[in-house]
Amino acid sequence: MASRVIPANQAPKLNYLNNGHSLRSWLLTTDHKRIAILYLISVTTFFFFGGFFAMLIRLELLTPQGDLMQADTYNKVFTMHGMIMVFFFLIPVVPAVLGNFLVPLMIGAKDLAFPRINLLSWYLYIIGGILMTHVMLSGGVDTGWTFYSPFSTEYTNTKIVEAGLAVFIAGFSSIFTGLNFIVTIHRMRAPGLTWSRLPLFVWANYATSLIMVLGTPVIAITIVLVAVERLFHLGIFDPRLGGDPLLFQHLFWFYSHPAVYIMILPSMGVISELIGCFSRKRIFGYKFVALSSIAIAVLGFLVWAHHMFVAGISLYAAMIFSFLTFFIGVPSAVKVFNWTATLYKGSITYATPMLYAFGFIGLFTIGGLTGLFLATLGIDVHVHDTYFVVAHFHYVMVGGVLMGYLGGMHFWWPKISGRMYPEGWAKLSALLIFAGFNLTFFPQFILGYVGMPRRYWQYPPEFQVLNVLSTAGASVLAVGYLLPMIYFLWSLRYGPIAEANPWHAAGLEWKTTSPPPTFNFDETPVVTWEAYNYDEIPDKELEAPVAR
């Protein structure tokens, strides 16, 4: 790649990164791009915490006996893995990092509607995170990330209230982010940027925000009720008072099922951007892809009790929820079909972001289809709470969300940092992640069907071979995740300088400089074109840093 070094006599343009270098200018910033960077750093930190716990889990499961750690320790390890990954990584990662950075840029706004609330969101996240770290360091929690009552309310001595408070606070961070996005997308769009011209990433973040605003308060109150049950003996879920532990599960999953769409929808948005750019085409069936995001957000609220088919809910309710669950398969499938159809008659290049997009389609297809297994009542009774479920949601959350996130990070890294990442290393890590991921989680489908329950510290010896395969895969996966961390940091100093639009991509974010100035655009753009107008954007073949 020809490095584009700026001539020494040309001073770098003032941008959001070099506009103030003090710690104060970062910690008190209201610039959505700087807040995105703050999130990037903190979310990455939690990812490595969570990943550390994941490795501990996989190491313990190398052997059937519980030998690496005590049972209680193991229980705390998988609980902390779950809580950190769900509440402090997967939920904020794409909206709060990429969404924060890109939504105002993509709609031609100077900032989010409420910049100070945006900063408040980050501080809430950090306070929740510090509290969770405190819980982690001072003994942990052993309920699993699901906090099921009455185990959480009565039978454990671990720091439920503190962990609950951490999740509660992080929840408000997420509510405020969602609220901010909705208002921004409604009120701050550049002149001419109608809803039907919005990039699909913005649509996806809008749908995600709806879930954040509508769902998160319910888990907030549920956690409050668990906390007051522990602190003040208000026995809302206590079976001895006639309370119903299943009500906890209803309220919990009313949020926590839609929460998986909070995680996956923004990544789906990223994939739409990537596929459009690297096949040089408008997304096939733009309207359907956009509306499918909204459909997923709404339908996502109708299916929660499919987590409770064996929990003791009524037979008829189980049938209703199973039936409704299949509806949500439709918009998810529509997205996959449209992405595939977009490739048709495209002009496709295999830059790293596109590799991640291919990986996403593959892994999400498997994750989504195995979701149908779990929605099918007769099958779910057998595989519920087994490693089949573990494999399924890792295919969606890790295979889906992380593929989308990393694809997006590579795609927008030049915009974020002003530098190009090293393409060779990036391709290698993408392949490592794809291979390592499948080796880690595919055996778990088999493990689940043959009957290994989840959250097991020790297991019957016949399950060992599959567990060893899974642990081997996890090691590959770990290397795959460390590499980008290293070369992104490397590129900050040594990467070639990126131009404003290195991919010749459509979208307003590429019409400003890399990195963008503090208020994004020197002049508010006026939009007169549809999204993904790749027919109007010349793709400079020879100069493109795409093909190597």
Place this chain on the structure above:
Amino acid sequence: MEHAVHNPALLHHFADAQQQKDAASLGMWLFLVTEIMFFGGMFCAYLVYRLAHFNAFAAGSQQLSIALGATNTAVLIISSVTVVLAVKAAEAGRRKVLVGYLVVTVLLGMTFLAVKGFEYREKFEKHHIPGPTFKFTNTFDDNGKQIPVNPKEAELFFSLYFAMTGMHALHMIIGCGLFSVLAVLAWKGHYSPGYFTPIENAGLYWHLVDIIWIYLFPLLYLISRHS
């Protein structure tokens, strides 16, 4: 920025004051939706348990004072009127009237909280606070008909009573604090007919807290009062 000179309250990233106002209003309404869902979780729990333990809920309900509950409802409704009149005063730029209504609102809010505190104290004396000290003897309703209940189920009713009214009272406390600050700022002349969004938004919040109480009152106080 040239327009910033005209209106110091206009933030730089908005195109004009109208856009800023519309954004603030939409943001507030979305926040109210989160409040609806927040209390909604408890309303859902209430409905489920009321269906399952109707007798105990009726018996628990009859331990609450309708007079105090109705008084508080009236106090909140009047405070909602004063809030809406405060917004009107702000819109008309009548600073002293605005401050007056805000102060009255805070006083009404505190009246509500005082009555609530009085009720809580009564619950404490009657050992109706859930927990190890909870006592609930079989009681008689207003017509002398015996309603025997399992004290455990009655405890469930009071758990919900305290969770719901407690969370509501917390919102009232926040509201009182909010309006106190706004009263001071209004006194200092922060608001004008061109800019009184904080007053409007705080008013929306107060009305929502009022609406929640409008539902809490019949649901908690008025179960099966007839013979």
Place this chain on the structure above:
Amino acid sequence: MSKFLPLWPDQASTSAGQVDALYIYLLLVAGVMTALIFFAVTVLAIKYRRVPGREAQQIEGSTILEIGWSIIPFFVMLTFFIWGAVIYFKERTPPADSTEIYVVAKQWMWKFEHMEGQREINELHVRTGQNIKLIMTSQDVIHSFFVPAFRLKQDVLPGRYTTLWFKATVPGHYHLFCAQYCGTMHSGMGGDIVVMTPQDYAQWIAGGTSPPLQETGKQLFSTLGCATCHRFDVQGRGPDLTGVYNKPVLLEDGRTVIADENYVRESILNPTAKIVNGFKPVMPTFQGLVSEEQLNALVAYVKSLAQPPPGTAGLQNQPAISPAQTQKMQVQ
């Protein structure tokens, strides 16, 4: 099942084959879909890779295609739903002639009580060809009764009964797991389901010495003083319990409920929750006074009162199921 690399669980119950059949169907559909997507993406990605001089052709989309690939998958998924729901319905509807076994789960063990009086811990002996209905409750947190070889699972909750039924087909030892996370030794809360031939089982069950469960219940019924109000000779202060089980009961507030296990259980622990029409709410609660095992014995006793008196043996099992349900099952 291979002990080195198990790829498929043992099939040891009547439902195992049904679940596996549906699973194979789903695997086939999912496999075909995955293959199609992978194939399409690979082929398109290679065929339409960037070639100098060739530009991408913009295609807006196709409403017909969109409708097609929304509706066709939906109908395929509908077959999943229907097949799955049919299996689920069967799994949740115990046959009338089931032998009942009471299960009490606690951190971290399973306790089983056979009607004949045998008690077991972490081991359950059953015989092939017999419909077994488990009536389960938990003493503390939520557990889950999971036997992979039967393809069955049901959470076990504190404060109420959940049920599960199966018919074992192949003698052998099978894993019993707790599938709902329940604390420190969750992974140790397993056991053995010992499926025996009818001959072996008869021998095993005859080896017990404890009295049958309803006998224990009968004794409790009199020592706890239940019999002073619930009389069988004349109308006492409480309803006569003969033949109550699984029959509709008219309540004071006009509702009608079926007197199933959970109703009997609730009536002991929470007598005033559902008052039978014509009676006064005078019964004290027995919450905290009886253990889960004693409760099971009492419930078993009340249920035994539902059996018609000896001599009408032909109708032995009839009251255990309502006519409406019998119809539903025939539809199955």
Place this chain on the structure above:
Amino acid sequence: MSDNAAHTSRSQGFYIAIGIGLLVGTATTVGAAFVNLGPFNPIIALLIATIKATLVVLFFMHVKGASEKLTGAVVVSGFFFLAILISLSLADYLTRSWR
């Protein structure tokens, strides 16, 4: 776009009248509670509460007359998703004893 012009048209007397209406509603709901209407007691109570809440939303919170539909849509969606939470939860609780 604008919804701030909405409440200029309402007079002080109008707001006080609505307030009195709400107080009357409160008195009615207390009175109705002491009359035996069978299953209609809770229905009447909730109906009156809903009327009161609607008055507050429409007039005090100025949704009525707002030139923009969005505010109304936000309110309605809030109650819609709450209704989903409650109705689908009850779909479980009300059918548990159905067999």
